[in-house]
Amino acid sequence: MTTAKTLLEIKDLVKYFPVYSRGIILKKVVGSVHAVDHISFTVNEGETVGLVGESGCGKTTTGRLIIYLEKATQGEILFKGENILNTFKKGKKEEKLALRRSIQMVFQSPYASLDPRMTVYDIISEPFKIHKHVPSDEWKNKVYELLGLVGLEPYHAERYPHEFSGGQRQRICIARAIAVNPKFIIADEPVSSLDVSIRAQILNLLMDLQKKLGMSYLYISHDLSSVRQISHRVLVMYLGEFVETASS
Numbered sequence: 254m255t256t257a258k259t260l261l262e263i264k265d266l267v268k269y270f271p272v273y274s275r276g277i278i279l280k281k282v283v284g285s286v287h288a289v290d291h292i293s294f295t296v297n298e299g300e301t302v303g304l305v306g307e308s309g310c311g312k313t314t315t316g317r318l319i320i321y322l323e324k325a326t327q328g329e330i331l332f333k334g335e336n337i338l339n340t341f342k343k344g345k346k347e348e349k350l351a352l353r354r355s356i357q358m359v360f361q362s363p364y365a366s367l368d369p370r371m372t373v374y375d376i377i378s379e380p381f382k383i384h385k386h387v388p389s390d391e392w393k394n395k396v397y398e399l400l401g402l403v404g405l406e407p408y409h410a411e412r413y414p415h416e417f418s419g420g421q422r423q424r425i426c427i428a429r430a431i432a433v434n435p436k437f438i439i440a441d442e443p444v445s446s447l448d449v450s451i452r453a454q455i456l457n458l459l460m461d462l463q464k465k466l467g468m469s470y471l472y473i474s475h476d477l478s479s480v481r482q483i484s485h486r487v488l489v490m491y492l493g494e495f496v497e498t499a500s501s
Contacts, residue, residue, distance in 0.1 A: 257297035257298055257299070257300065258297060258298045259295050259296075259297055259298075260296055260297060260298045260300075260332070260333065260436060260437060260469050261295065261296040261319070261330070261331070261332055261437060261469070261471075262294075262295045262329075262330075262331040263292060263293055263294050263295070263319070263328070263329075263330055263331075264293050264328055264329040264330075264331065265291050265292075265293055265327065265328045265329065266289055266291070266292050266293070266315070266318060266325055266327075266328035266329075266330065267289060267290060267291055267325065267326040267327045267328050268288045268289040268311075268314055268318055268323060268325055268326050269285040269286065269287055269288065269326045270285060270286040270288055271284075271285055272284040272285060272286060287492070287493045288311045288314045288493055289311045289314050289315055289318065289325075289493050290311075290492070290493035290494050291328075291494070292315065292490075292493075292494065292495050293495075294488055294495065294498070296437065296469050296470075296471060297469065298436075298467070298469055299463070299467055299468075299469060300469050300470075300485050300486070301460075301463065301469070301470040301471075301472055301483055301484045301485050301486075302469075302470070302471055302472065302484060302485070302486050302487075302488060303472045303473075303474065303480035303481075303483070303484030303486065303487040303488065303501065304316075304471060304472065304473045304474075304487075304488050304490060305474060305475060305477060305480050305487060305488070305489055305490065306475065306489060306490035306491055307475060307491070308475065310490045310491055310492060310493065311490055311492075311493040312441075312473045312475075312490055313361075313441055313442075313473060315471075315473075315490075316358065316439040316441050316471060316473055318330070319356065319439060319471070320356055320357075320358050320439060321337070321338070321341040322358075325338060332352070332355065332356065332437070333355075337352055337356075340352055350383070350384055353384070353433070354384055354386065354433040354434065354435060355435055355436045355437060356435060356436070356437045356438075356439070357430040357431070357433065357435040357437075357438050357439070358430065358438065358439040358440075358441060359423070359426050359427055359430050359438060359439070359440045359441065359443045360426065360441055360443075361441050361442040361443065361445060361446060362446050363419055363422035363423040363425070363426050363446065363447075364414075364419065364422065364446070366426055367414040367422060367425060367426065368414070369413065369414050369415055370413075371413075371414075372410065372411055372412065372413055373396075373400075373405075373409055373410050373411070373412055373413075373414070373425055374393075374396055374410040374411060376414075376425060376429055377396045377399055377400070377410075377425070377428050377429050377432055378392045378395075378396055378432075379429075380429065380432040380433045381395070381432065384433055386433065386434075395432075396410055397410065399428040399431065399432055400428060402428065402431070402462065402465070403424040403425070403427050403428045403431075403458060403462075404424055404454075404458060405421065405424055405425070405428070409421075418451075419446060419447050419448070419451065420447055420448070420451035420454060420455060423443060423444070423447065423455055424455070424458065426443075427443075427455075427458065427459070427462070431462065431466065431468075434466070435468060436467075436468060436469065437468065437469045437470075437471070438468055438469070438470050438471075439470075439471045439473070440459065440470055440471070440472045440473065441473045442473055442474050442475070442476075443455060443459070444456060444474075444476070444479055445474065445475075445476065452476075452479060453482075456479055456482055456483050459472075459483060460483060470483070472484055480501065481501050484501045485500065485501060486498065486499070486500055486501065487499060487500070487501050
């Protein structure tokens, strides 16, 4: 029996948000909100770890800290053994882009996370322009391939986000996330804004993509039924701390 390799390791991660006194000109820090309070966990290669807890307990902040959309107060985030916080702070542009390709995020609202002025083709091909990992003459075929992977048709590439349902928009968001061949995806409540009938389809899509592409997920949700369906292990968060962990 082979032991699974650790892909992501979080050590003593902390995020405090300052609370300021009211003032028009001068504001003073009078306290802090302990959003994430000394948490540690690991995610193995090919594994889905569910992160559950009530609204406001720090789940989304944890995801945003991993992908460096928020800056940690203290702690370490090791990806393949490398402290990525140091890379994001002091690394070269090429090193930061390489990390961005390895770690992607699917956001909660497919309505807010897609630019309404861009076609689906522009949305999915934008990572190719930024990361330059796909030759320009292959963009069209690659976009069509990604649309096929998430269950959409090639002709959808010329449409705009407002022409799609919520479930289809989330498929577009997933296609954009996997366009850079990531090893790890943070899925921040990806089905919470969708109809119940569509949720199972998106969860099945995520599991199918995991088998095909060998990705790992941090699946953030407060819907225990979806967490049970997709996760191998579950972490329970309360007031910024982990209070329980077990297999799903």
